[in-house]
Amino acid sequence: MKITVNGEAKQYEQAVVTVADLLVLEQVASPEMVSVQQNGDFVATEQFETTLIHDGDEIDFLFFMGGGSIPDFSNI
Amino acid sequence: MDLTEQQIERYSRHILLQQVGYEGQLKIAQGKVLIIGAGGLGAPAALYLAAAGVGTIGIIDADVVDITNLQRQVIHHTPDIGVPKVTSAANKIAEINPDVRVIQYHSWFNPDNALQIISDYDFIIDGTDNFPTKFLINDACVMVGKAFSHGGILRFEGQTFTHIPGTACYRCIFPKVPPKNLVPTCSQAGVLGSIAGMLGTIQATEALKYILGIGDLLTNKLLVFNALNMQFRTVPVKKNDNCPVCGTNPSITELVMEEQAVCELKTK
Numbered sequence: 001m002k003i004t005v006n007g008e009a010k011q012y013e014q015a016v017v018t019v020a021d022l023l024v025l026e027q028v029a030s031p032e033m034v035s036v037q038q039n040g041d042f043v044a045t046e047q048f049e050t051t052l053i054h055d056g057d058e059i060d061f062l063f064f065m066g067g068g069s070i071p072d073f074s075n076i
Numbered sequence: 077m078d079l080t081e082q083q084i085e086r087y088s089r090h091i092l093l094q095q096v097g098y099e100g101q102l103k104i105a106q107g108k109v110l111i112i113g114a115g116g117l118g119a120p121a122a123l124y125l126a127a128a129g130v131g132t133i134g135i136i137d138a139d140v141v142d143i144t145n146l147q148r149q150v151i152h153h154t155p156d157i158g159v160p161k162v163t164s165a166a167n168k169i170a171e172i173n174p175d176v177r178v179i180q181y182h183s184w185f186n187p188d189n190a191l192q193i194i195s196d197y198d199f200i201i202d203g204t205d206n207f208p209t210k211f212l213i214n215d216a217c218v219m220v221g222k223a224f225s226h227g228g229i230l231r232f233e234g235q236t237f238t239h240i241p242g243t244a245c246y247r248c249i250f251p252k253v254p255p256k257n258l259v260p261t262c263s264q265a266g267v268l269g270s271i272a273g274m275l276g277t278i279q280a281t282e283a284l285k286y287i288l289g290i291g292d293l294l295t296n297k298l299l300v301f302n303a304l305n306m307q308f309r310t311v312p313v314k315k316n317d318n319c320p321v322c323g324t325n326p327s328i329t330e331l332v333m334e335e336q337a338v339c340e341l342k343t344k
Contacts, residue, residue, distance in 0.1 A: 007309050030258050035249050042248070042316050060311050062249055062298060064259040065228025065235045066205040 004058040019059075020048040028061060035062040077102060083175065087129055095290045101129065105175070107287035110134040110197040112185050112213055114161040116262070116272030117227045117279060118203030119151035124280040126169040126176050130287070133169060134197060136181035137161040148269030185209055187331035190216040199283045200224035203276065205261055207253045208333050214239070214246035215331055218322050223286050225279040225294075229267050230260065232303045234275040236294060237313070238282045243295040248316035248323075253334045271303055 023031040037060040114137040156164040162180040221241040
């Protein structure tokens with residue numbers, strides 16, 4: 001199966017069936033914290049297990065990233 | 077309002093630009109930008125916005141300068157250790173450009189002061205490191221229809237997008253605050269200091285473009301980069317109908333500081 005993941009064309013020997021499978025194959029840490037877009041549409045976290053991936057899909061993983069006022073945590 | 081001869085000279089490299097010109101420089105001079113967090117992102121943003129002649133720059137930060145800040149928070153210098161960040165930043169801005177009026181808020185941005193503070197500004201720069209505040213900035217800006225720039229950095233990577241009313245917001249991409257410790261912060265995982273400069277100057281550029289009304293903002297797209305291979309990528313993102321704050325049936329209708337913390341190493 002050929003999929004584009006984060007802009008990179010990828011071919012998988014394994015059967016990638018769901019978004020959850022792809023997160024495992026791509027060894028994404030804390031998958032419940034990742035925002036996933038399938039062909040430009042967000043997939044809700046609770047639908048990772050049931051959302052099917054198709055040949056030619058464009059998948060984007062978007063990750064949380066903090067910022068600048070660091071490292072003092074007192075501002076939290 | 078007119079520019080003095082000295083101002084025309086100072087801003088001559090702006091005025092030479094067809095998309096800026098004299099009129100554009102006047103817009104910049106009348107512009108009001110709020111920088112939330114005078115840290116890694118806020119520091120370079122403040123320096124460039126001050127040099128650009130932004131008329132009013134608000135800076136909110138309750139922190140004082142610490143030696144670990146100096147590796148990337150370039151508006152703060154070694155003698156500033158122990159000085160409130162807002163004071164340190166205001167002093168540098170005054171040295172760079174006396175045309176700029178700086179408004180200092182020596183406090184944290186919180187649900188009680190958020191709406192009142194942002195209402196005085198045209199554009200807001202999120203330079204914070206903690207997720208509860210990032211979500212608060214998003215929610216406050218969405219609720220009152222303000223434009224803002226989101227920024228995040230970690231290790232060698234950065235991400236940013238710009239929100240203006242009607243476009244995708246932070247919660248369209250990330251619906252809720254991540255739980256404690258699941259997402260590492262810079263103080264846990266580290267960050268290359270110059271990454272903060274790369275990202276903060278992108279945010280300052282978005283603020284200037286917004287004030288000038290030129291070019292295409294980073295709306296409905298998330299810019300992500302990895303400085304290790306120096307690859308930049310723009311990921312289109314759509315406004316999410318299920319977004320809890322700007323979707324068709326929002327569940328968030330008032331400001332709250334959602335979930336306590338990413339990590340608490342010390343308390344104040």
